[in-house]
Amino acid sequence: MVHTPHGSFDTPAFMPVGTKASVKGLLPELVKRTGSQIILGNTYHLMLRPGSDVVAHFGGLHRFMRWDGPILTDSGGYQVFSMSDINRITDDGVVFKSIIDGSTVDLTPERSMQVQNELGADIIMAFDDCPPSAAGEDAGGAHAARLDLAMERTIRWLQRCAASHARPGEQALFGIVQGGTDLDRRRRSVEQVCGIDLPGYAIGGVAVGEGTEEIRRIVEHTAPLLPAERPRYLMGVGYEWDIIMAVRAGVDMFDCVLPTRNGRNANAFTRRGPVRLRNAVHARDKSLIEAGCDCPACGAGFSRGYLRHLFLAEEMLGPILVSLHNIAHFQRLMADARQAVVDDDWARLTADWPVLGGADVAVADDA
Amino acid sequence: MVHTPHGSFDTPAFMPVGTKASVKGLLPELVKRTGSQIILGNTYHLMLRPGSDVVAHFGGLHRFMRWDGPILTDSGGYQVFSMSDINRITDDGVVFKSIIDGSTVDLTPERSMQVQNELGADIIMAFDDCPPSAAGEDAGGAHAARLDLAMERTIRWLQRCAASHARPGEQALFGIVQGGTDLDRRRRSVEQVCGIDLPGYAIGGVAVGEGTEEIRRIVEHTAPLLPAERPRYLMGVGYEWDIIMAVRAGVDMFDCVLPTRNGRNANAFTRRGPVRLRNAVHARDKSLIEAGCDCPACGAGFSRGYLRHLFLAEEMLGPILVSLHNIAHFQRLMADARQAVVDDDWARLTADWPVLGGADVAVADDA
Numbered sequence: 190m191v192h193t194p195h196g197s198f199d200t201p202a203f204m205p206v207g208t209k210a211s212v213k214g215l216l217p218e219l220v221k222r223t224g225s226q227i228i229l230g231n232t233y234h235l236m237l238r239p240g241s242d243v244v245a246h247f248g249g250l251h252r253f254m255r256w257d258g259p260i261l262t263d264s265g266g267y268q269v270f271s272m273s274d275i276n277r278i279t280d281d282g283v284v285f286k287s288i289i290d291g292s293t294v295d296l297t298p299e300r301s302m303q304v305q306n307e308l309g310a311d312i313i314m315a316f317d318d319c320p321p322s323a324a325g326e327d328a329g330g331a332h333a334a335r336l337d338l339a340m341e342r343t344i345r346w347l348q349r350c351a352a353s354h355a356r357p358g359e360q361a362l363f364g365i366v367q368g369g370t371d372l373d374r375r376r377r378s379v380e381q382v383c384g385i386d387l388p389g390y391a392i393g394g395v396a397v398g399e400g401t402e403e404i405r406r407i408v409e410h411t412a413p414l415l416p417a418e419r420p421r422y423l424m425g426v427g428y429e430w431d432i433i434m435a436v437r438a439g440v441d442m443f444d445c446v447l448p449t450r451n452g453r454n455a456n457a458f459t460r461r462g463p464v465r466l467r468n469a470v471h472a473r474d475k476s477l478i479e480a481g482c483d484c485p486a487c488g489a490g491f492s493r494g495y496l497r498h499l500f501l502a503e504e505m506l507g508p509i510l511v512s513l514h515n516i517a518h519f520q521r522l523m524a525d526a527r528q529a530v531v532d533d534d535w536a537r538l539t540a541d542w543p544v545l546g547g548a549d550v551a552v553a554d555d556a
Numbered sequence: 557m558v559h560t561p562h563g564s565f566d567t568p569a570f571m572p573v574g575t576k577a578s579v580k581g582l583l584p585e586l587v588k589r590t591g592s593q594i595i596l597g598n599t600y601h602l603m604l605r606p607g608s609d610v611v612a613h614f615g616g617l618h619r620f621m622r623w624d625g626p627i628l629t630d631s632g633g634y635q636v637f638s639m640s641d642i643n644r645i646t647d648d649g650v651v652f653k654s655i656i657d658g659s660t661v662d663l664t665p666e667r668s669m670q671v672q673n674e675l676g677a678d679i680i681m682a683f684d685d686c687p688p689s690a691a692g693e694d695a696g697g698a699h700a701a702r703l704d705l706a707m708e709r710t711i712r713w714l715q716r717c718a719a720s721h722a723r724p725g726e727q728a729l730f731g732i733v734q735g736g737t738d739l740d741r742r743r744r745s746v747e748q749v750c751g752i753d754l755p756g757y758a759i760g761g762v763a764v765g766e767g768t769e770e771i772r773r774i775v776e777h778t779a780p781l782l783p784a785e786r787p788r789y790l791m792g793v794g795y796e797w798d799i800i801m802a803v804r805a806g807v808d809m810f811d812c813v814l815p816t817r818n819g820r821n822a823n824a825f826t827r828r829g830p831v832r833l834r835n836a837v838h839a840r841d842k843s844l845i846e847a848g849c850d851c852p853a854c855g856a857g858f859s860r861g862y863l864r865h866l867f868l869a870e871e872m873l874g875p876i877l878v879s880l881h882n883i884a885h886f887q888r889l890m891a892d893a894r895q896a897v898v899d900d901d902w903a904r905l906t907a908d909w910p911v912l913g914g915a916d917v918a919v920a921d922d923a
Contacts, residue, residue, distance in 0.1 A: 210865065214581070214872035216852065239839070239865045246840050247861060255856050472606070473613050485583065489622050494614060498577065498606045505581035505872055 249309030616676030
């Protein structure tokens with residue numbers, strides 16, 4: 190369990206993503222009813238709109254979006270590097286064009302800290318240099334040089350983040366380990382990042398295109414190198430089998446857009462694998478997404494046939510209901526994983542969750 | 557109070573519109589929390605998708621959409637005449653092109669009854685001939701002849717509806733008075749329609765483009781002609797001042813898309829008039845949509861500034877929250893109107909609801 194100024198959360202924890210100060214389509218009271226105890230907000234989006242000064246004016250992100258539990262914000266770095274038209278990267282930071290209005294925006298370690306201090310999340314993330322992963326990574330050369338530079342910068346930027354963090358008593362700053370798919374780089378990154386005393390550490394740069402086996406290789410190597418007495422957070426992962434693999438490797442915290450993004454696309458998660466609710470086979474299907482599920486969708490008795498209708502009719506309620514179900518699915522997985530840790534009984538977890546067989550066996554039961 | 561197989565509702569009653577088996581974006585439990593006791597579904601949309609046979613397969617509209625309170629469905633006529641590419645109108649019925657797939661669809665009084673019997677609403681509406689209102693209506697001639705034909709057809713079609721209605725013990729069939737803006741035609745239509753013994757009667761063809769004074773003239777003339785011991789339903793009306801005028805003229809039931817449609821467009825209703833939440837003036841506005849409001853949006857403390865952010869960021873939660881507030885606004889107006897009926901104190905209602913001064917005084921407090 191992790192304690193924050195806005196309450197505690199059980200670990201391993203799954204954080205639904207509330208990118209723009211809203212878990213898409215979901216009232217906070219409904220997010221809570223999925224079993225979620227902590228949510229994530231995106232610094233990149235919030236600094237551009239409405240602006241962290243505006244959020245601060247409202248008393249911070251918790252009060253602004255009416256979520257009174259713990260919140261984590263990322264640093265903005267990942268989105269800058271993955272979404273933006275970048276003008277310049279220097280040792281100082283990144284200059285990019287806003288996706289909102291095309292204006293030029295500077296993001297430096299100090300600025301990321303200032304923005305996150307204003308947003309006021311309970312856990313904030315270090316601003317790091319995250320170069321795009323490249324197929325040619327193993328080929329060495331220019332890309333290897335870029336990765337080495339990123340590692341050096343990341344540690345210098347982390348020092349600047351720690352130095353400029355204005356609210357260390359209220360907001361826990363986590364460092365981020367990078368290093369791509371190279372295990373030696375990962376080890377060196379752990380040594381550097383964990384050399385700075387911080388309340389938690391994250392594994393970044395995973396699930397940016399690699400398959401399940403590659404994710405496993407990185408996580409099973411890296412997670413055990415992190416200090417066990419601090420929360421360990423695997424950023425942006427992932428499918429059920431990835432999460433449980435990581436829990437067994439020692440990871441405490443997860444976030445992923447899968448439950449909400451797939452929910453908006455009519456793809457529901459179940460213990461037996463995904464269900465595509467747009468499929469014609471569901472037109473007269475009276476069954477719930479998942480029998481026995483107590484989420485706000487299944488608990489109220491919404492059938493697969495009704496949900497299919499909502500998606501075909503382009504009714505907002507479809508994305509809402511399946512997002513709720515999907516988040517509840519991941520929260521139930523985490524609850525069972527916590528029990529598996531207590532009991533040290535992973536066979537039972539796998540028996541209860543056939544989907545954990547992995548991508549190969551996770552075929553839709555309506556395929 | 558009106559009693560139905562799915563419970564009772566207080567009158568005067570306001571019905572939120574759930575066109576396609578969903579009040580847009582709102583879980584039924586949240587609709588209920590706005591104070592709504594009965595909702596409306598649209599036969600036209602539901603017969604085209606998913607089809608009334610599909611809804612019947614799921615046990616009817618209540619079970620399909622998980623709303624266990626009373627439901628009213630319209631006949632499909634209004635949408636056929638206002639939305640469709642009509643191929644042919646005959647004494648038998650209407651042939652039109654589906655907006656879903658362009659296929660040819662027949663809608664007759666018998667077919668409308670069959671569809672509504674399958675949907676299974678507690679109150680169903682007669683299928684009538686509703687020609688478009690015309691600016692040249694007063695000019696007589698061709699349009700007058702069309703209106704007379706519509707009146708004759710409407711009564712013949714009503715007889716066919718009553719004769720073919722298969723579930724009169726479970727579903728109350730309401731007749732619809734037409735007649736446009738001509739008071740004599742309205743009187744004759746009342747005589748014809750109310751000549752058929754039905755559990756309720758509606759005033760149709762109002763609020764299809766006329767102003768408040770014209771609506772008042774029609775309703776204050778027509779409503780008192782309807783039998784007082786049966787529910788009287790004014791279809792598709794309207795703004796707060798229109799509704800209260802009609803309540804005082806004896807109307808018991810209302811439906812309107814205004815709270816949900818305006819809610820989706822960031823226009824909030826308040827006792828003092830509309831508030832446009834996209835306005836820049838709300839960027840740092842910490843106030844609720846309406847102080848003292850206990851709707852799921854205001855009750856949870858969402859500020860105007862946060863709502864503005866949601867709309868600018870195109871987050872679904874904006875339309876959801878403002879729709880909830882707006883429906884609650886109309887339900888509170890109805891609750892106060894019921895009290896005004898009991899107390900026979902309309903001055904107090906007007907004092908409590910400055911917006912009732914009418915369209916002229918209902919300026920946004922943020923204009």
